[in-house]
Amino acid sequence: xxxxxxxxxxxxxxxxxxxxxxxxxxxxxxxxxxxxxxxxxxxxxxxxxxxxxxxxxxxxxxxxxxxxxxxxxxxxxxxxxxxxxxxxxxxxxxxxxxxxxxxxxxxxxxxxxxxxxxxxxxxxxxxxxxxxxxxxxxxxxxxxxxxxxxxxxxxxxxxxxxxxxxxxxxxxxxxxxxxxxxxxxxxxxxxxxxxxxxxxxxxxxxxxxxxxxxxxxxxxxxxxxxxxxxxxxxxxxxxxxxxxxxxxxxxxxxxxxxxxxxxxxxxxxxxxxxxxxxxxxxxxxxxxxxxxxxxxxxxxxxxxxxxxxxxxxxxxxxxxxxxxxxxxxxxxxxxxxx
Amino acid sequence: xxxxxxxxxxxxxxxxxxxxxxxxxxxxxxxxxxxxxxxxxxxxxxxxxxxxxxxxxxxxxxxxxxxxxxxxxxxxxxxxxxxxxxxxxxxxxxxxxxxxxxxxxxxxxxxxxxxxxxx
Numbered sequence: 001x002x003x004x005x006x007x008x009x010x011x012x013x014x015x016x017x018x019x020x021x022x023x024x025x026x027x028x029x030x031x032x033x034x035x036x037x038x039x040x041x042x043x044x045x046x047x048x049x050x051x052x053x054x055x056x057x058x059x060x061x062x063x064x065x066x067x068x069x070x071x072x073x074x075x076x077x078x079x080x081x082x083x084x085x086x087x088x089x090x091x092x093x094x095x096x097x098x099x100x101x102x103x104x105x106x107x108x109x110x111x112x113x114x115x116x117x118x119x120x121x122x123x124x125x126x127x128x129x130x131x132x133x134x135x136x137x138x139x140x141x142x143x144x145x146x147x148x149x150x151x152x153x154x155x156x157x158x159x160x161x162x163x164x165x166x167x168x169x170x171x172x173x174x175x176x177x178x179x180x181x182x183x184x185x186x187x188x189x190x191x192x193x194x195x196x197x198x199x200x201x202x203x204x205x206x207x208x209x210x211x212x213x214x215x216x217x218x219x220x221x222x223x224x225x226x227x228x229x230x231x232x233x234x235x236x237x238x239x240x241x242x243x244x245x246x247x248x249x250x251x252x253x254x255x256x257x258x259x260x261x262x263x264x265x266x267x268x269x270x271x272x273x274x275x276x277x278x279x280x281x282x283x284x285x286x287x288x289x290x291x292x293x294x295x296x297x298x299x300x301x302x303x304x305x306x307x308x309x310x311x312x313x314x315x316x317x318x319x320x321x322x323x324x325x326x327x328x329x330x331x332x333x334x335x336x337x338x
Numbered sequence: 339x340x341x342x343x344x345x346x347x348x349x350x351x352x353x354x355x356x357x358x359x360x361x362x363x364x365x366x367x368x369x370x371x372x373x374x375x376x377x378x379x380x381x382x383x384x385x386x387x388x389x390x391x392x393x394x395x396x397x398x399x400x401x402x403x404x405x406x407x408x409x410x411x412x413x414x415x416x417x418x419x420x421x422x423x424x425x426x427x428x429x430x431x432x433x434x435x436x437x438x439x440x441x442x443x444x445x446x447x448x449x450x451x452x453x454x455x456x457x
Contacts, residue, residue, distance in 0.1 A: 284391040285400045288407060292355065292420050295403025305396040330427060337401050
């Protein structure tokens, strides 16, 4: 997956210049532009970026407000402050706000390109792993008491989450704007992942507050539940796909039939389904009714003495209700023909 | 004899026709009241196809807009009862059970003489 970099600058000339230069010179990085702080906040909330290059002056936001916002919500994203001129005081202030680098716009653009390259490379400075399960790898981090940032890329869909470790302890996670345990549980639910290791961690506050082993047990249990739920959903979907859809202008829907029968005779229904195999019998019953000017066929009750009694409700496709042998047929027939 | 047995069912309130259909699909006996339907069609109806379709069921009941038809497997064919929507269906079923038991009972009274005459 290609990295993206966000340029926040109100000047169209600067936007054109940097996007053209970065697009040409930094392989594997796609530039995105935003003209204001609000605009940039929207972009960054919906797109994974590896760095933000932001002008010191924005039309709608103070620099400290914007950088504070970034540091608070996206601590793993590197921030480069760009300005027409930068003095040592600006650098100190910027560092205090969590800005990673400063770029003086009077410098050649190659300097900025180099900064971006270094930031992009630092995301994988500790290496990339594709074959090791995430649960196993985080236990290695715990054993080695590593301080690092792990970027986890879900191979199914390409979404990116971040795990923050201080001295081997998982202290925080980020997935989009989600932070802490909810983000971590989501990241640990992914099946196949690519891990990128950065040998530093910008986050200091612990939002997980749980021993890694205990957290992993919970995460694995949740993952199993999610897998089981997904399998169950697939089974239900397959079952539904195998059955014809229950849209028949000639009769009530299966759910309506079920509700009616349940209302008058709870527990009577064994199964309810569509089965067009009964259509020939229904046709015979219609002919029989025609002999006696009986009117429109509303329902049939069949009992062979071996299997469960059946109530058939005619339509384009026949609805079949198998009922318990002791169910009161008159009550059920009245319910479905009223 | 069969007509008498069927008439007993016909006496039940709102029952309009009782037909005993043989295994070959031909009506063996019938008792009909009223003229809501075409008697000729009933007598000459395609009972063969009906018998074939309902073969394998002990009982079937069909609810129509105006009528209800109850079919019960007989020893050699089907017993068909046509009734209005408000007929006491439990009573009809009971009468049918009695009627079928009577139809199945051995006819021993004239058996010896008949056999004698045939010889």
